[in-house]
Amino acid sequence: MPELPEVETVRTGLAPIMEGAHIVAATINRPNLRFAFPARFCARLEGAGIIALRRRAKYLLIELSTQETLIAHLGMSGRFSILAPGGPLPDTNPKHDHVEWVLSNEHKIVYNDPRRFGFMDLAANNALAQNRFLADLGPEPLGNGFSGAWLREAFTGKAQSVKAALLDQRIVAGLGNIYVCEALYCAGIRPQTPASKISKERLEKLSNCVRKIIATAITAGGSTLRDFAATDGALGYFQHRFSVYGREGEACLNKECGETIVRLVQSGRSSFYCPKCQH
DNA sequence: AGGGGGACCTGTGCGC
DNA sequence: TGCGCACAGGTCCCCC
Numbered sequence: 001m002p003e004l005p006e007v008e009t010v011r012t013g014l015a016p017i018m019e020g021a022h023i024v025a026a027t028i029n030r031p032n033l034r035f036a037f038p039a040r041f042c043a044r045l046e047g048a049g050i051i052a053l054r055r056r057a058k059y060l061l062i063e064l065s066t067q068e069t070l071i072a073h074l075g076m077s078g079r080f081s082i083l084a085p086g087g088p089l090p091d092t093n094p095k096h097d098h099v100e101w102v103l104s105n106e107h108k109i110v111y112n113d114p115r116r117f118g119f120m121d122l123a124a125n126n127a128l129a130q131n132r133f134l135a136d137l138g139p140e141p142l143g144n145g146f147s148g149a150w151l152r153e154a155f156t157g158k159a160q161s162v163k164a165a166l167l168d169q170r171i172v173a174g175l176g177n178i179y180v181c182e183a184l185y186c187a188g189i190r191p192q193t194p195a196s197k198i199s200k201e202r203l204e205k206l207s208n209c210v211r212k213i214i215a216t217a218i219t220a221g222g223s224t225l226r227d228f229a230a231t232d233g234a235l236g237y238f239q240h241r242f243s244v245y246g247r248e249g250e251a252c253l254n255k256e257c258g259e260t261i262v263r264l265v266q267s268g269r270s271s272f273y274c275p276k277c278q279h
Numbered sequence: 280a281g282g283g284g285g286a287c288c289t290g291t292g293c294g295c
Numbered sequence: 296t297g298c299g300c301a302c303a304g305g306t307c308c309c310c311c
Contacts, residue, residue, distance in 0.1 A: 003304060034287070034306080058305080076305055077289075096289085115288045117305060133306095160282065169306085176304055245304090267283060270302085 002074040004141065004174030005214060007058050009221030010080055014109065015053040017082050018062070022049050022104040029098050034075060034119040044068065044122055045101065057137050057173035061128075068122050071133060075117025083108040137173040141214045146172055148204030155195040155203070162198060162206075163191035163266050172210065178245045179217065181272050183210045185244045190278045191264070191271040244272040252277060 002010070026042040038044075049065030062070040074080075081090035085106045092112040099111035099120070111118070123131040138154070139145030154171045155162075165171055166180045175183070184191050186209035189202060198206070243253050248263040252274040259276035 006304075073305080075288090076303065093290095113288095114290065115303090115305095117288070119306090158281090164282080167305095178304055268285085 002058060002078065003176035003179050003217075004055075004058055005179070005217035005221050007055055007060055007074065007174075008218050010074070011053050011055045011060055014060075014080060014082065017105070017107050018050045018103065018109065019052055020050065021107070022047065023101050024104050025100075025102040027100045029100075033098060033113060033116045035121075037120060038122045041120070041122065045070070050103075056134060057140070057169060058176070059133065063125065067125050069125055069128050071121040071123060071131060072111070073119050073133070075113060075115060075119070077115040078111065078113040078118035081110045081112065083110060136170050138168075138170045139172060141172050141174055141210050146207060146210070148200065148207040151203045151207055152200060155198065158195035160195050161191060161266060162189060162193045162195045163271055165195040166210075174214070175210065177269055177271075178242065179210075179213050181245045182213045182243055184271075185273060185278060186213060188278050190275075191266060191273055244274065247272060 023045045024047075026045040028037055028042060031037065044066065045064070048068075051063040051065055054061040054063065058073060060072040060074075062072070064070065072078075079090075079092055081092065083089065090110065090112065093114065094112075096112045096114045096116075097110050098113055098116070101109040103109065111120075119133075121131065121133060128134065139150060151171075155165060158165055160168075162184065163180055166175055166183065167177070181191070183206065187202065187206040189198065189206060244261050247261040250261050251257075252259045252261060254274070254277055257274065257276050259274050261272055262275055264271050264273075
C-alpha cells in the first residue's frame with residue numbers, strides 16, 4: 001500500500017492528534033512484525049511525550065521526549081487508525097491489530113497489518129542517521145539533493161533497468177512500484193531501458209516527472225484524507241487516478257496515441273507502460 | 280560488488 | 296460452492 005505520498009498522508013493525519021500528547025499505555029499483541037520489536041518496546045514508549053511526527057522516505061518518524069525516535073514502516077498492508085473516544089471503529093480486521101497506544105488526550109492509535117511486512121524500531125535521536133533502516137537512503141524526491149544531475153551520477157555504469165534503479169532506495173528514497181511506473185510514463189522512458197543509457201536531457205525530464213508525480217499524489221492524499229478519517233479513522237488510503245499503473249489492456253491516456261497499456265514482469269514485479277509513448 | 284531471486288505473510292479475485 | 300493459483304503499493308538477505 002504505502003509509498004512516500006501515502007506515508008506523508010498518514011503523517012499529516014496523525015500529527016494533529018499525536019503531537020503534544022503523551023503515550024499513557026502501549027501494547028503489542030505479538031513479539032514481532034517483519035522483525036522483532038526492539039527490547040522493552042512498550043516500556044520505552046510509556047510516559048513519553050510526542051514532540052513531532054516526521055517522515056523520511058517511506059518511514060514515519062515519531063520524535064519522543066525521551067531522546068528517542070520511533071521509526072515505523074508500513075510494509076505493504078500496514079495502516080494506522082485514530083480511535084476517538086466514543087467514535088467509530090476502523091473497518092480493518094481486529095485480529096491484525098498489532099500495536100496500540102493510548103494517548104493522554106484519550107485517543108487511541110492502532111496499527112493494523114495483515115501481512116506483517118511492516119516493522120518498528122527505536123533509535124536514540126543523536127544516532128538516528130546511523131540507524132540501519134535509514135543510513136543508506138538516498139535523497140528525498142522533493143528535496144534539494146534530487147535532480148537530473150544526481151540521477152546521472154547515480155545511473156553511471158548501471159546496467160540495471162531504469163525501473164529497478166528508481167526502486168533502489170539508495171538512489172532516490174520513497175518511490176515504489178506505482179510511482180516509478182507513473183514517472184516513467186510521464187518521462188516517456190520504457191522501464192526496461194538500462195539506467196546508464198539514458199541521455200542527460202531525458203534524465204532531467206525524468207527527475208522533473210518524479211517530483212511532479214510525487215507532489216501531485218501528496219496533494220491528492222491530503223485533500224481526501226479528512227473525508228476518510230471522518231468515517232472510520234483509518235488513514236492512508238485514497239483513490240488516485242493512475243496513468244498506467246493497473247491499466248493493462250486499457251487505452252493510453254494520450255489522445256493522439258491510440259495504443260494499449262502493456263504489463264511486463266521485471267524481477268517479479270509488474271511494470272505498466274505504453275509501448276508507443278515510451279521508448 | 281552488483282544484481283537477481285527467494286523469503287517473509289495474509290487476503291482477494293479469478294478460472295475451472 | 297470449493298479449490299488452486301496468481302497477484303498485491305516493500306525490504307532484507309543469500310547467492311551467483
